[in-house]
Amino acid sequence: MLDRDFRDIIAGLGLTAAGSAAAIYAAAHYSVGTVTRMGPGMMPVSLGVILAAFGLAIAAPAFFRRGETVPLNLRPLIVLTIAILTFALMIEPVGLIAAVFSTTVIATLAESRVSLGKALILGAAMSLLTWTIFIAGLGLPIRSFGWPF
Amino acid sequence: MELLSNLALGLQTAITPSNLLYCFAGVFLGTFVGVIPGVGPLAAISMLFPITFYLDPTAALIMLAGIYYGTTYGGSTASILLNIPGATSAAVTCLDGYPMAQQGRAGVALFMTTIASFVGGSFGIIVLSLFSPLIAEYALTFGPAEYFALMVLGLVAASTIANASPSKGLSMVVFGMLIATVGTDSQSGIGRFTFGSMSLLEGFGISAMAMGLFGVGEILSSVGATRNAKIDSDSAKLRNMLPTREDWGRSWMPGVRGSSIGAFFGALPGTGPSIAAFMAYAVEKRISKTPERFGQGALEGVVAPETANNAADQTAFIPTLTLGIPGSATMALMLGALMIHGIQPGPTLIVQQPSLFWGLVMSFWIGNLLLLILNLPLIGIWVRLLLIPYHYLYPAILIFLCIGAYSVRANPADVLVILGFGVLGYAMRLANLPAAPLLLGFVLGPLVEMQFRRAMVLARGDLTSLLERPIAGSVLVLSAIMLIWTIAGSIIRHRRQFSDAVNPTEVGG
Known part of the structure; x- marks a missing residue:
């Protein structure tokens, strides 16, 4: 037993990192456009932000519960x-x-x-x-x- | 009698020698991967996916579908003999199938699961052929807003219902949609996330992705694990298999109930054969006069889930073929196979491609008949197959995955793509993140984007117009309710765990 659920903490923060990186990269390189005329950046930016949010939602509760070690082969x-x-x-x-x-x-x-x-x-x-x-x-x-x- | 002429047309298509051959190949391979634990239908379908580039779409779909429902037939064999489900949809069958084997009644269990599978499958096919044309006709009035709403519902249902943690399921759907944005944007022609690489301009192929996530990922997590297999091979002798009159009497009502439950849950988005089997088992146990027999080798506990998962296999094709909206990752692969051949599944499919649709439906009958033969007189072969150690099988599977990936474009880089997705799939398994929603998001993502764009252009960017349309609005509200309900449920669970963590009840360290 571990005193925190590190499996979900790492998974959640990893997803947050991936989502933010995608959103930031897309926002910097592709035009977002408006809802009526969506640019190529609209989907990647919004999906990246949502993914980052879900990552936090996975990681946050894991700080407050015990976890088990994951067997890595x-x-x-x-x-x-x-x-x-x-x-x-x-x-x-x-x-x-x-x-x-x-x-x-x-x-x-x-x-x-x-x-x-x-x-x-x-x-x-x-x-x-x-x-x-x-x-x-x-x-x-x-x-x-x-x-x- | 339009139905009869349609069925006749379908039979003509399905009975051609080449389609018969592909049907046989599909159900044979399906039984094979179903019998062997550790290789699921998704891995098998994605492995054969590249071959379907060389076939006409009807033959391709007949073969892929054969693998799908063949797996459900084969899946119960390992459940009964080894107490390890050969496929996830056969997990419930372990509960009473394995105790039956321990009582020396494995043969009867194997026999009845095959009959139950056939009954359930047949019922599912009848529902499929009666309801598909009706739903398709109704769906002709759907516009982009309705499709957008239905796809959102499908994604929400698939990621929340079947998963213990809805936030993990939902995050994987979003991740899959994000991966799908890699490549040339169909609207603006701009390459997204290509980092100057030519081969990324085409985006990731669905076959390479599925082969990596489900094929390589599965091998990476199964290799090195402890396995033990002890089988009584006498159980597969035909004379030990025949059920008594009492067995038949006990089985037919659970079979009828299982078929209905399976047909219903198969057609709904997000629920598939596994959930259908579980529900059928739970219903039988609840209404039984002797619920204590369940788990001790009750035949009803084997028959009900096996009829349910096979019925669900067939009705799962209803939303995929009539609306173009797959309810599960396997159905997403079927959809992908059609789209590669330039066929956009939707309400017009049945009218425009009658020989494909009805040919596929009739091939299901033929496939189910073939499976009856494969699983009754020939059951001994499959039992012997279970004796092949996994350490000889996994290198072979790995080779087929590599060749499959390479053969799509004759590009060694695609082999590296399956390696990448394989490692991702392994990491996701370690993190307990489900892979099926990711594939579903990957397939549906671009379609959701396209329908949303169209709906927004039609509504001049007015988001509330989506809610004002009766069907689209109610489907979106339904998705929202499902979302809020599952998230609220998980927050309450976390609260409980949190209070447990604050006031730990230390019992035995």
């Missing part, structure tokens, strides 16, 4: 981020097969339940499966193989 977050980045970086230079294989193998590392051998087999199976569905089956314009050098 960093390993899946980091490993899967790397896996998705790998896919984004590899898909064009080296093609589908290698990109899918690497992404699958990296993704299995988010938990310690899959052995390396099984991860390699899963990667190969996924490469074959996705190639069959997306390139052979649906005919999407994706390269199967590529060589960047």
Whole structure:
């Protein structure tokens, strides 16, 4: 138990920050116009202000109640981020097969339940499966193989 | 007998081999993701969303809809066997389904949920085909003011009814609307929040956003969590599944009540299959002569929610297709699929695209029949599927999400967009902020803006004119009442918590 509900305090203040930033940026860069002739800035500014207000409405009561710690699991977050980045970086230079294989193998590392051998087999199976569905089956314009050098 | 000729036209459309195939693919995949806990219909629909770019709109909608109601069929399987709902709409089914499984009656529960799903689904389809044309005809008189009011009602209802904290739901709607302003403003042609980036000029795609929030976000929060699964695979043998005469007798009235409750709540904005299932369960428990049996494996407690959530699945299409106003995030994706193909859903849809509308309705019948086959004789396959460990499944799902995102525009930047929204979705889960209102706000935001602008031009900027129109005015007043009621309710709750915090009653530390 925490003596304040920090989860809602952080969430609320984060939304307030995002809302104010959007409203200020939009007010500075786009014309707001009038209600009859709304400018491009009207919606972003008003939505930003409303979002900031809701953020405060979420955060304020949280100062006065107890909260619980939020379990933050960093390993899946980091490993899967790397896996998705790998896919984004590899898909064009080296093609589908290698990109899918690497992404699958990296993704299995988010938990310690899959052995390396099984991860390699899963990667190969996924490469074959996705190639069959997306390139052979649906005919999407994706390269199967590529060589960047 | 206009209805019959319409249904005949629909059958012609739905029965073509390619549409049959997409219907089958949809319900098959729907059952698949429904059975597996941790993959919901939203993730599945958004994953398949890119493929629908290559299909004609009718086929696309038939397939996406099939995933949607197929999930509700499959969702009860994990509820009964594992006490983990495969989909949120099947959460109530755990209450009596799992005790039935512990008493060795899992087969009967699985059999009856499938029959109940079929009955509920059929009832929902009948309501859908009878009421949609009437509502659409009435809605032809609606102007921008009415649409603006109805959309506001939809957004308020969706963010307040289903959520424990209305301020969180409402803030997510506003956040979604704000995200929707990124890109070129349709009125002035000025790029908003683009920061000089070319790819942001088009704004965020609904598919990338949904894949990130619901697909990647779901994986990020499920991976690393503890899981245990023990299943008695004998329960899925057909001979253990047949209900007794007493079971049938007990079930049919709850089925009728569940269907009606489901059909009603499905069509309302903000309430969907989950709430319908919960209401049906509560009603059965209240009117039962033996309420103490509920929670101990009462068959009525399985039948009522399963008819209700399937009926609600079908009637949810009424506001989406007749008014163009989706009541839930899933329906918002359906709407998005239509808009990508240049079809603006609204009251004219049924008249202008009769083969699409009635074809879709008839595909629901076919899909429900296919699901009956998939879930009765073939139930064993799905039970075995539950045995596949999640650590082999999530890398596969991740790959499909990446390829799906990339394939839309052949742009690797879109893969980064799903990563960004995935991390956002994970953070929102940690903060207990609901993601469905965000998607709804994202889809409805630009439409609300457009209708508001039109209404204001027509009324020469006079805001009170909105309230003077009978329909628009009463709908806006209704939204305001709902808003004030929920906010007042939460303030009272906070007060109570506040006084608890000031005078803590320390019991056992």
